[in-house]
Structure formats: structure tokens, C-alpha cells
Amino acid sequence: MDSAQVLHLTLDGPEATRALGAQLAAAAEPGDAICLVGPLGAGKTTLVDGCARAMGAAPARSPTFVLAHRYDGGRLRIWHLDLYRLDDPAQVADLDLAQYFERSAVTLVEWADRAPHELPADALRIVLEVAPPGRRATIQASGPASQALLERLAAPHRRSEAAGMTTA
Numbered sequence: 001m002d003s004a005q006v007l008h009l010t011l012d013g014p015e016a017t018r019a020l021g022a023q024l025a026a027a028a029e030p031g032d033a034i035c036l037v038g039p040l041g042a043g044k045t046t047l048v049d050g051c052a053r054a055m056g057a058a059p060a061r062s063p064t065f066v067l068a069h070r071y072d073g074g075r076l077r078i079w080h081l082d083l084y085r086l087d088d089p090a091q092v093a094d095l096d097l098a099q100y101f102e103r104s105a106v107t108l109v110e111w112a113d114r115a116p117h118e119l120p121a122d123a124l125r126i127v128l129e130v131a132p133p134g135r136r137a138t139i140q141a142s143g144p145a146s147q148a149l150l151e152r153l154a155a156p157h158r159r160s161e162a163a164g165m166t167t168a
């Protein structure tokens with residue numbers, strides 16, 4: 001797969017969004033960053049929930065920064081950032097978002113487009129669109145780690161395409 005490759009998926013309902021989260025949990029390696037982009041109600045939190053459950057991780061003691069949630073006890077620590085309330089670039093810079101991209105964790109960021117300069121350059125980008133009655137996901141990589149993650153994530157889908165099932 002070359003770096004321009006895109007994975008398109010149709011998510012028929014919330015369970016399909018959770019299943020994509022579970023596939024991410026299985027495919028993620030320590031240090032992976034995942035940007036979630038899409039309008040209100042697109043399914044970003046549902047995807048994180050599916051990822052945390054499949055990872056076997058539970059919410060940890062609330063960190064001081066209310067926009068960051070930590071899930072521990074699973075195969076990998078999960079950081080879940082939700083940047084929805086950030087609209088002032090100066091505020092974004094003050095938050096030191098880099099601290100949430102630990103080498104030992106996987107970090108998922110809702111409303112990632114609110115802090116384009118503070119997030120890792122190499123991150124998997126998942127764009128969720130509302131496509132009634134379900135959602136559409138467009139998944140792309142932007143560097144070597146996210147490309148490797150995309151390939152691990154895409155492998156089962158490519159196999160089902162080869163078997164005659166559709167992914168989009």
C-alpha cells in the first residue's frame with residue numbers, strides 16, 4: 001500500500017462505529033496518534049468508546065485537564081482528548097498537548113482540526129461523515145507510524161473485499 005492510499009468504510013450503525021474502534025484497539029501500537037474529525041454527532045466518541053472497551057481499558061482518575069481522559073488497565077494506555085471547546089489558538093498553545101502523546105500510549109483526539117499545529121505530524125486521520133442512516137469513514141495516514149497502523153487496520157477489510165464483500 002502506498003502512502004496515498006485511503007480506506008473508505010461505511011458504518012451502518014453505532015455498533016459498526018464501535019467495531020472500527022475495536023479494530024483500532026487491536027491494530028494500535030504504543031505511540032500511535034489518531035485524529036478524529038467530523039461534525040457534532042458524527043460518532044467520534046462512540047469510536048473511542050469501542051476502542052477503550054476492546055482494549056480492556058477503563059477510565060482512570062480524572063486528570064486535571066478536563067478535556068483529556070485517561071483509560072488504564074488495558075493492553076495500552078489510552079488518552080482521549082476532546083478539543084471541541086478550544087477555539088482560541090493561544091489557549092491551545094497553553095495546554096501543552098504534547099504531554100498526551102506518550103510513547104507508551106495510544107492517543108485519540110476528537111475535533112483534531114482545532115489544534116492542527118499542536119498534534120503529531122504522523123497521525124492516522126479518521127474523517128467521519130453523517131450519511132443517513134449511518135456514517136462514512138475516510139481513513140488516511142500522514143507518516144510511517146500511521147501508515148503502518150493503516151495497513152494493519154486495512155488488512156482484514158482488504159481480505160473481505162477480495163472475498164467479494166464491500167467496504168464502502
Ligand SMILES: Nc1ncnc2c1ncn2[C@@H]1O[C@H](COP(=O)(O)OP(=O)(O)OP(=O)(O)O)[C@@H](O)[C@H]1O
Pocket residue numbers: 011012013014015016017038039040041042043044045046047110133134135
Ligand atoms: N455508524 C453510525 N450510524 C448511526 N449512528 C451512529 C453511528 N455511530 C455513532 N452513531 C450515533 O451518533 C450519535 C452521536 O455519537 P457520538 O457522541 O459518538 O458523536 P461525536 O462525534 O462524539 O459528537 P460530538 O461532536 O458532539 O462529540 C450517538 O447517538 C451514536 O450512537
Ligand SMILES: [Mg+2]
Pocket residue numbers: 044045046110
Ligand atoms: Mg464526542
